[in-house]
Amino acid sequence: MSKDNDSMESLIKLLDVADALPGAVALRARSYDLLTLPDGAAVVDVGCGAGRAVGELAERGMRSIGVDLSEEMIAVARHRRPDADFRLGDAFDLPLEDGQVAGYRAEKVYHELADAAKALEEARRVLAPRGRIVLVGQDWDSFVIDSDDPALTRAIVHARADLIPNPRAARRYRNLLLDAGFQDVEVEAHVGVFTDPAMLPMLTGIAEGARAAGAITREQETAWANDQRTRAHGGRMFLALPLFVASASRPEE
Template identity: 70%
Template sequence: MSAKESLARLLDDVDATPEATALRARSYDLLALPDGAAVVDVGCGAGRAVGELAARGARAIGVDVSAEMIALARSRSPESDLRIGDARALPLADGEVAGYRADKVFHELPDPAEPLEEARRVLAPGGRIVLLGQDWDGFIVDSADPALTRAIVHARADAVTNPWAARRFRNLLLDTGFTDVTVEAHTGVLTGGVVQPMLTRLAAGARAAGAISPEQEAAWTAEQRERARTGRAFLALPMFVAAARRP
């Protein structure tokens, strides 16, 4: 299994949780799309949101920089409009869409101002933009070793291109000229089997960054694996949802 396929499987598990399902629905509501309006889901991954937006009556377009993810999305939904493209240079005409959505994308981009200028370009006047993302310093994990947990969370955040992008959504949108900007915070609480692979990746990232030793990684991961096995795992993840209108 490739790294992209492994990530897609993990995202599938997370996206199937009630919290994630409700959060996606909230993002669709904030788009306030007229029936039949065009909307782009940037960083669409395996295409779940594209399908859900289409089911709501939108003309949904999925764009992802990864050809592998687009191929996976097409295998799951051959009828969907799925395109390879960069958030900073979308394969869309000026003013082509009434809605723009990006979920867990901006932390991967070194300069969020660039994709927001591109979002403004492809949105028609009055179009709506919705951004979703987690703050990478905000992972809350129950552990017997809080100091090591703090080191793991912060080290993983430091390895992210733009770990604080979500806390900057409001000001970034204002700086780009969007209006009617709102921000909501939604905290997902995960306690089931999906937690353990997420925390394994978190610890591996901290070890890869040199912030913890392999022995610390192994001990912490073993504790979290046991917590997951006994139903005692706990991960809370604050998500920010920003919405605005293109003048």
């Protein structure tokens, strides 16, 4: 098996663990509620990954479509849910007709997009008049991590955030939606708290990214990661993520 395949498998396992946590389940359910759509309405889940949300939307009576840029993720999604509709595509060029869907959902996607405004233009194109949009995402520059060295932790969080194309996209959801001409814009703030040792790879990955960016030394990375491993194995790990959920409607026009 190649290194890339190993990395993809590790990512999918981490996402599966995170998505199964009670807080994540509740947050997805809230995003579905905010779509406020009738049974049978067509909904696209952009950046669908392994397809969990597509399946859950279908269970709620929606005609759900999953779109992802990754061929590997689409393959996993199709294997797990062979009866669902999964399509390869990106947020800037969705494989959908104008006004084809009544709902648009994107979770943890916009921080990966250098041009969020362009993605929202595409969202407006595929949404029918009065269609609903829901965006869910974390603010990468505001991670809260307990550690023995708060100053080093701040440096690691900020350095890792700077490697993300759009790390503060979630805090900009409201203004981005308003600028794109959406109406009835509302934003909710949630906090995801993670103490499960299964999330340790996320923390060590943050430190690795900061070291690779030249923000910290290898010795600092090792010391910080060892502290987090000790906390995880002793049941003392603490990671909190500020999460924002924005909802809006496409105008009639």
